Amino acid sequence: MTEPDPGPVLLGIRHHGPGSARMVKRALEAVRPALVLIEGPPEADALLDHVHALTPPVAILLHDETEPENAAFWPFAEFSPEWQALRYAAETGATARFFDLPAAASIGDDGPSGTVDPIGLLAEAAGFDDPERWWEDVVEHSASDPLDLANAIAEAMVAVREEFEDQVGERTLRREAFMRQTIRKARKETDGPIVVVCGAWHVPALLTTPTVASDTALLKGLRRRRISGTWVPWSHGQLAAESGYGAGVDSPGWYAHLWQHREDVVPRWFAKAAAVLREEDLPASTASAVEAVRLAETLAALRERPSAGLSEVNEAALAVLCGGEEIHLQLVHRKLVVGERLGEVGEAVPRSPLAADLQRLQRKLRLPADVQPKQLKLDLRKDTDRERSKLLQRLEVLGVPWGRPDRSNSLGTFAEVWQLRWDPVFAVSVAVAARHGTTVHTAAENVLVQSAKDAKRVADAAATLTRSVGCELPKAVAEARGALDRCAAMATDALELLAALPDLARTVRYGSVRGTDPELLRVALHGLLTRGAVGLPLACRGVDDETAENALATVDGAHEATRLAADDDHQQTWWRALHALVEAEAHGLPTGRATRLLWEAGELTSDDVAARLHRNVATAFVAGFLRGSATLLAADPRLFGLIDEWLSGLRGEAFDDALPLLRRAITDFTPAERRLLGERVVAGETPTPAAGDEWDPDIAQRLAAHVRGLMAGVSRPSDPVIPEA
Helix, strand or coil: CCCCCCCCEEEEECCCCHHHHHHHHHHHHHHCCCEEEECCCHHHHHHHHHHHHEECCEEEEEEECCCCCCEEEEEECCCCHHHHHHHHHHHHCCEEEECCCCHHHHCCCCCCCECCCHHHHHHHHCCCCCHHHHHHHHHHCCCCCHHHHHHHHHHHHHHHHHHHHHHECHHHHHHHHHHHHHHHHHHHHCCCCEEEEEEHHHHHHHHCCCCHHHHHHHCCCCCCCCEEEEEEECEHHHHCCCCCCCCCCCCHHHHHHHHHCCCCHHHHHHHHHHHHHHHCCCCCCHHHHHHHHHHHHHHHHHCCCCCCCHHHHHHHHHHHHCCCCHHHHHHHHHHHHHCCCECEECCCCCCCHHHHHHHHHHHHCCCCCCCCCEEEEEECCCHHHHHHHHHHHHHHHCCCCCEEECCCCCCCCCEEEEEECCCCCHHHHHHHHHHHCCCHHHHHHHHHHHHHHHCCCHHHHHHHHHHHHHHCCHHHHHHHHHHHHHHHHHCCCHHHHHHCHHHHHHHHHHHCCCCCCHHHHHHHHHHHHHHHHHHHHHHCCCCCHHHHHHHHHHHHHHHHHHHHHCCHHHHHHHHHHHHHHHHCCCCHHHHHHHHHHHHHCCCCCHHHHHHHHHHCCCCCHHHHHHCCCHHHHHHCHHHHHHHHHHHHCCCCHHHHHHHHHHHHHCCCCCHHHHHHHHHHHHHCCCCCCCCCCCCCHHHHHHHHHHHHHHHHCCCCCCCCCCCCC
16 A cells, blocks of 8 residues: 655755754754755756855855846855755755746845744744744754654744735745745656755745646746856855845854854853954953853853853853953954854856956965955065056956055055955956956956046046056057047036046056056146146136035145146146136135145245235135145144234234134044144243233133134124135
């Protein structure tokens, strides 16, 4: 007599749960299935032959071949139940397949999938205020028979689904219809037991038997797209983010610890925590670790928990190991609770040609992809360092910002500093960039050439030229140089022309290092400078405050660019432009800045400046003259004396008008700069009263109160309006 078919064994799991992973592993060993169906996209079945070449955490990356930016990840950790199912199949020879809705239909689908939190509901019913803690107590620490535990989870989920069925979203219903269709097909084709590994919420839907016709109707109209994919390294940090399949897990490092150790879980954890603190030269003795273990276990007993969980461990670590210092606990959280593990993908795993070329360059240049931040100093006179710089700059062009240039400290023409940090999500960026070429060189070149062709503004063309020179791509340099000439010929705005000078000046300085003739670039800079200088005074007249702010910044940038890269004749052209701006009836911000630049260079005398300050006492000229001058004021006795003499010489209403404007002028000074300036004031010579003069405390107090009121902007109904100079 033939026994009735019991159907597939349904293992309802929590994604990335070590207890679920342990249940799945033990259940598979007990059932010994011929086929394992795993929640995931069927397009990834072609990648399962490479499971043995992977070290988790890793992720499946699938993307639309036509639009590679439409992509999604399916990450797995060692403690993910789906990963344990994949490993079991790879090691025993059982067949494994994914059986969720195809990625072709789900990638980019942001439709609602329902808002029910089944674990939260069950936790609440059991009297827990924390769903994670309930699941950890019931499943993660369970020693029950795995099949009995799976049945108990299924029964609980059936009860929840019955009560909240009307809140299940359309997207979830379609997924479950596809799962049932796949199971039907698998049962016809498979001779032997079948095990299904899926999210616990889906189990009730797979226990029901809707008609084939109803499931087919639900799946009508699914999108069809060509999907490609690969395996990519993932990290514990990415698992902790709310991204990727199965959402995030707050404590992947803790879960990895639970997976690796069944015995002495808490003592082993505190041993690790103490080691982390000692590595940072923080006190963490063995005795304090032992005391922390006792406290964590006592807290668990008081709360009637089967064993200490992460909340008890964190509380004990804060109180004992960290001495109540939250910042020390944050260190343990970052390095242990989240963790710093990065997975690995074997050489044989298929990649796009661009990704393969990038990996080849990383090996050749000894630049491993590390998720931990790292500073890299490069000497461009050395071939390897120059090649590293080219790679980082080309990747930046391709939208893969693995390295970010650090320009906070200038190390000279031949040196660069980069801050490196590989984000596993860059795998998507590489997939998207693959449309531009099969190598990093050709892809970056194609992007820059197209950028040059698309440039409409001088600044855009200059920026493209700078990037092309940095990437050392001659074809792109030539295209960008032509774009600069084209845009400059059409430009009529002097500020637009001058705004391109800083980028171009840096390119001139670095051109010889990058294999580009600097004189070719200097000619372009001189052309922009000449045309922009002529139109500068007019461009600063009759403008609003926002445009004036832009003009001030443009004058600063053009001045520095001229100083660095222009020849003597064109530097004189710039001085003439600043003189013309000072004499023009232009907005006070750029006029004030031009006045200070001329005075610093000896082109204007202190008497000239003092006269202009007195003439423009209630205008934006003061702000333009002083903006960004904190360090100079403190260090240069000439400027300090000039401002002190001007301010001390003001009388009556002129002083009242000037003080709020002076306050506005120094609002961008940092606290450190203000302190430095205050020390300069204190250290300066203070005139003493002449013989016979008497100090009147009452007058002094009233004067101090008046000044405080002016500085606070409350001595008058409103601050004075800043007219143009």
